[in-house]
Each structure stands twice: as structure tokens, then as C-alpha cells.
Amino acid sequence: MSLSRLIASIALVPAIGVAQVALPLKHKPVPTKPAITATDLMTRLYIFADDSMQGRQTGTAGHVKATAYIAAQVKALGLKPAGDNGGYFQNVPVVQRSFDPTSTISVDGAALYGIKDFVAGGGRGGASRSIDGAQVIYGGVAGDTLNPLTVDQLRGKLVIFSAAPPQAGGRDGRAGGGGRGGRGNANPAMSDVAGTATITSDSLFLIAARNSAPRSGTGLVFQSGDAAVTPPAAGALTISMKAAEVLLGMPVAQAQKGTLGKIVRGSLKFIESPVPARNVVAILEGSDPKLRNEFVAVGAHNDHIGMRAGGPVDHDSLHIYNEMRFAITGMVARGQQATPEQLEAVRNIRVNLDSIRKLRPVRLDSISNGADDDGSGSVTVLELAEKFASLPKAKRPKRSIVFVWHVGEENGLWGSQWFTDHPTVPRESIVAQLNMDMVGRGEKSDLPVGGPDYLALVGSRRLSTELGDLFETVNKLQKMPFRLDYQFDANGHPENIYCRSDHYEYARYGIPIVFATTGLHGDYHQVTDEPQYISYDHMARIGKLMYDMAVRVANLNHRPMIDKSLPDPKGRCQQ
Numbered sequence: 001m002s003l004s005r006l007i008a009s010i011a012l013v014p015a016i017g018v019a020q021v022a023l024p025l026k027h028k029p030v031p032t033k034p035a036i037t038a039t040d041l042m043t044r045l046y047i048f049a050d051d052s053m054q055g056r057q058t059g060t061a062g063h064v065k066a067t068a069y070i071a072a073q074v075k076a077l078g079l080k081p082a083g084d085n086g087g088y089f090q091n092v093p094v095v096q097r098s099f100d101p102t103s104t105i106s107v108d109g110a111a112l113y114g115i116k117d118f119v120a121g122g123g124r125g126g127a128s129r130s131i132d133g134a135q136v137i138y139g140g141v142a143g144d145t146l147n148p149l150t151v152d153q154l155r156g157k158l159v160i161f162s163a164a165p166p167q168a169g170g171r172d173g174r175a176g177g178g179g180r181g182g183r184g185n186a187n188p189a190m191s192d193v194a195g196t197a198t199i200t201s202d203s204l205f206l207i208a209a210r211n212s213a214p215r216s217g218t219g220l221v222f223q224s225g226d227a228a229v230t231p232p233a234a235g236a237l238t239i240s241m242k243a244a245e246v247l248l249g250m251p252v253a254q255a256q257k258g259t260l261g262k263i264v265r266g267s268l269k270f271i272e273s274p275v276p277a278r279n280v281v282a283i284l285e286g287s288d289p290k291l292r293n294e295f296v297a298v299g300a301h302n303d304h305i306g307m308r309a310g311g312p313v314d315h316d317s318l319h320i321y322n323e324m325r326f327a328i329t330g331m332v333a334r335g336q337q338a339t340p341e342q343l344e345a346v347r348n349i350r351v352n353l354d355s356i357r358k359l360r361p362v363r364l365d366s367i368s369n370g371a372d373d374d375g376s377g378s379v380t381v382l383e384l385a386e387k388f389a390s391l392p393k394a395k396r397p398k399r400s401i402v403f404v405w406h407v408g409e410e411n412g413l414w415g416s417q418w419f420t421d422h423p424t425v426p427r428e429s430i431v432a433q434l435n436m437d438m439v440g441r442g443e444k445s446d447l448p449v450g451g452p453d454y455l456a457l458v459g460s461r462r463l464s465t466e467l468g469d470l471f472e473t474v475n476k477l478q479k480m481p482f483r484l485d486y487q488f489d490a491n492g493h494p495e496n497i498y499c500r501s502d503h504y505e506y507a508r509y510g511i512p513i514v515f516a517t518t519g520l521h522g523d524y525h526q527v528t529d530e531p532q533y534i535s536y537d538h539m540a541r542i543g544k545l546m547y548d549m550a551v552r553v554a555n556l557n558h559r560p561m562i563d564k565s566l567p568d569p570k571g572r573c574q575q
């Protein structure tokens with residue numbers, strides 16, 4: 001255990017974080033070999049998670065560059081393209097939705113203009129509900145839950161809120177992955193409103209108007225064509241004080257919670273421009289004339305969260321701070337609160353940069369490189385592909401292997417939903433899916449249960465007990481078997497990981513899955529998730545285990561037996 005961690009475990013005294021010398025910032029690539037090795041993984045990950053990939057966000061140039069890298073690799077390996085039109089890419093319909101500044105609405109014939117009086121967010125899901133004919137109602141201060149208005153008062157209304165006064169401090173940087181888990185408004189009575197409009201000060205309104213043109217990678221909408229999944233959402237407007245008075249028909253100061261205002265005419269307009277979003281799909285054809293028509297799917301996600309909206313930060317101090325914060329609160333599950341002692345200990349974290357400043361100057365960093373999330377899974381799948389492709393045809397497994405690098409996982413499992421809704425191989429021919437998301441850390445320094453033999457498994461027996469048993473058998477045959485951690489697979493586990501990564505999009509169609517991960521750490525969804533903090537030996541051993549598992553399933557003389565009830569493919573996932 002390093003010095004900083006020892007200090008961190010003594011939660012009650014001010015904790016001084018000291019820098020550690022990690023691997024180099026840059027790495028000179030060397031030609032890769034067929035075997036699954038730490039060296040190859042390092043070569044690949046330093047390329048795939050380099051700053052030049054700009055955090056690989058869906059819809060951005062970084063995503064295009066990252067997927068081009070994977071496609072070039074599988075092409076060079078001679079794998080069969082299994083994307084659209086004979087290529088390796090399967091395009092996923094994603095548009096960037098931005099507010100159309102020519103939008104106008106009116107009240108009693110008095111016009112309000114887009115950008116000048118109001119702006120609107122592009123919305124997350126599908127279309128926006130219409131506000132045409134909606135009556136205005138004053139909702140009070142945003143977030144104020146006292147004397148809440150009823151669903152009947154709010155139904156079909158345009159609810160005007162005064163902005164809440166700025167709060168001190170945020171929750172510790174845990175973002176959500178995708179998934180079909182819950183997302184919603186704080187006040188359930190808001191479920192049927194036509195829209196909301198938040199009043200901001202004139203200066204803030206100017207900023208909102210300027211920022212209404214979305215940044216690259218934001219304001220994205222997945223056109224899944226599945227209205228069931230993405231019902232129209234309430235419009236979310238930002239309005240000036242003047243517009244609020246026109247909509248309410250009175251000065252805001254005179255309005256009480258529930259005060260009714262004017263009827264709005266007109267609708268919000270949005271511009272939808274297609275943006276790049278693509279899965280990479282490649283096949284290794286099986287050796288058995290019959291079984292080669294069945295597939296073992298091996299997957300990861302190729303996207304991450306891009307650039308830090310808040311601008312650059314000092315990389316080294318954030319990394320040390322994150323490590324210490326995670327050592328104190330990291331295992332506080334989603335939706336649960338850290339204890340006052342833990343919060344006190346976090347407040348007491350002091351980062352000492354003396355030693356590292358001797359080594360290098362401040363590095364300002366705004367790129368979320370996603371080396372572990374999910375650069376680690378993506379390059380490990382590439383290593384499996386390389387080893388499989390190196391086999392003489394006759395020595396290849398009986399069934400075929402389909403490799404899928406999914407886009408849009410961070411946005412809500414978009415790429416895997418699209419692939420499983422529109423598979424480029426017959427869906428019923430996929431006998432199992434092996435998914436890897438964040439397989440590059442998991443050391444003792446990353447999480448209390450970590451270690452060189454640590455691996456967490458989720459979902460391996462949720463549809464097929466046989467598949468889960470088989471994984472254990474294959475693990476036992478490894479030179480250094482993994483200590484398999486099933487804690488995150490418990491029913492009702494607050495992290496809900498079974499629903500939060502791409503494997504679930506296969507499982508919902510009755511395809512048994514195994515999800516492997518080395519778990520969370522302090523750099524999760526931070527600009528500090530970089531290649532120099534990855535455990536390459538550990539990752540290579542996970543790669544060998546997943547390779548052996550894929551071979552085992554691909555050579556079975558029967559499909560893994562499904563012995564559990566099947567989920568509704570369009571239903572809501574709850575672990």
C-alpha cells in the first residue's frame with residue numbers, strides 16, 4: 001500500500017496526498033503480436049485513449065477517429081466486415097438537436113422571439129410535447145417542494161419557475177452510465193406538463209442564449225424508432241424576466257405558486273442534424289460447416305464522455321484527490337449517502353504536489369480519455385480478435401465469433417440497442433454475449449476488494465446457469481485463476497450494473513451474457529482516467545480468460561441452456 005493510501009485510511013486526521021510515479025504519459029507503439037499481451041494492450045490503449053481522440057464522445061470527430069482505428073485494425077487482421085453495406089461500420093441514427101432561433105411564441109398576439117426572449121434545450125429523448133394552447137402557471141422557486149402543486153393543476157400547463165439560488169458543493173463526481181434504469185423529475189406531479197420555463201437574470205439569460213447552440217457531442221437524440229422507449233418529453237425553456245411577465249400577464253413578484261397566467265400560442269422549433277455514431281462489427285468465421293452459422297458475441301463500448309464542460313483542471317492534483325476521495329467514499333453505493341465522518345475526511349483531504357512538481361510542471365487537462373471506460377474493454381476485444389484471426393482456419397472454433405464495439409453506451413446503450421434491434425447476423429443465432437466494460441484497474445489501490453486476481457462478474461447465471469458454471473470452470477483452468485466477485489450481481493443492488501452496460505441489450509432478447517469488470521475507482525468519468533494508471537498485466541489475464549471462455553462456448557456441442565425466465569425486450573430493466 002502506498003503512502004497516500006495509508007494516510008487516507010486514517011480518515012480523521014487531515015489527509016496529505018503524495019504523488020505516485022505512474023507509467024509514462026506517452027508510449028511508443030510497437031507492432032502487435034497474435035498473443036494477448038500486456039505490451040500489445042499498452043500499444044493499443046495509448047493510441048485509443050490518447051488526447052487526440054478527444055474523449056471519443058458519440059457524435060464527435062473523436063468518435064470517428066477512434067472507430068476508424070478499430071476498423072483499420074480488424075481489416076488488417078482479415079476479419080469479415082459485418083456492418084452496413086459490406087463495411088465494418090453499422091451506423092446508428094443519432095441527431096444533434098438544437099434550438100431553432102427562428103422559433104416564436106405569442107401571448108394575446110404579443111410575440112416572444114427565440115434567443116431574444118427565450119431559448120429551449122434540445123431534449124434528451126424524442127420529440128417535445130407541444131406548448132401550443134397551453135396555459136401558463138407559476139410554479140414558484142425551482143426545487144422548492146413545499147406545498148407542491150397537484151398533477152391536475154399542472155397537467156398540460158407551461159410551468160414557470162424562478163431559478164433556485166446557487167447551492168454550495170456538488171455530489172462526488174459519479175456520473176451514470178446508460179441503461180434502462182430510472183431517470184425522472186423530482187416532482188412526480190410534473191409528469192404531464194406541456195413544458196417548463198425557468199426565469200433567469202438578464203445576464204444569465206444572455207449566456208443561455210449564447211450557449212443554445214449545442215457543443216459538439218451534446219444535445220444528441222437517438223432516433224431508435226422506438227416511441228415506446230422515448231416518449232415526447234416536456235419542453236424545457238429558459239426565459240428572460242420580461243418574457244416571464246408577458247407569459248404570466250403580471251410582474252413575477254406578484255405571482256404566487258399556482259397563479260394562472262396567459263395561454264401560449266406557437267411551438268418550439270428544433271434543428272436536427274445527423275451526427276456520426278457507429279458500431280464497429282467484424283466476424284471471425286467458425287470452422288464447422290453447420291455451427292459456423294451460430295455466433296458468440298464479444299463486446300465493449302467504443303465511446304466515452306468527451307471534453308470536460310467546465311474547462312481544464314490540474315491533472316495531477318485531481319488524480320491524487322480522486323484517489324483519496326474514492327478510498328474514503330468510493331464504495332458508498334449509488335443513491336446512498338456518505339457518513340458525516342466520511343464527508344469530514346473528504347473535506348480534510350490535502351494534496352501535496354511537491355514531489356511531482358519536481359518531476360513535471362502543472363498539466364491542465366480537459367479531456368476525459370476513458371482509458372479504463374471503456375478503452376480497456378475495446379482494446380482487449382481487439383486483442384482477442386487478433387489472437388483468433390491468427391489461428392489457421394481449421395483450428396478456429398466451431399461457431400463464429402462476432403465482435404461488436406458499441407457506440408453511445410454513455411448516452412444510454414444506444415449502439416447496443418440498435419445492434420440488437422437491427423442485428424447484422426440473425427439474432428436467434430447469437431448463443432451468448434461476453435461483455436467487458438472497465439477491465440483495466442481493480443488493484444488494491446483502486447478499491448478495497450481489489451488485487452491482481454480481482455474480477456467482478458455480473459449476469460453470468462441470470463439466463464443460463466450453465467453459462468455461469470462454465471465461466472467458473474474456465475477460470476479455474478487459468479494459470480492464475482481470478483477471485484470472482486459477485487457482489488454487484490445481487491438482486492436489487494443499488495448500482496444496478498446488470499442494466500447499465502451493453503450486455504443488457506442482448507439479455508433482454510434472451511441471449512445469456514457474462515459481464516466482466518474490475519469495478520469503479522476514483523478516476524471514473526474524470527479527465528484523470530488515463531492509460532498510465534491502467535494495470536496491463538491484470539488486463540491481459542482478463543483477456544486470456546475471456547478468450548478461453550469464447551473458445552469454450554463456441555465449441556460447445558449445444559447452445560448454453562437457458563433455464564431462467566426471459567425478460568420483456570421492450571420492458572424496463574431492474575436488477
Ligand SMILES: [Zn+2]
Pocket residue numbers: 177301373374409437438
Ligand atoms: Zn463504460
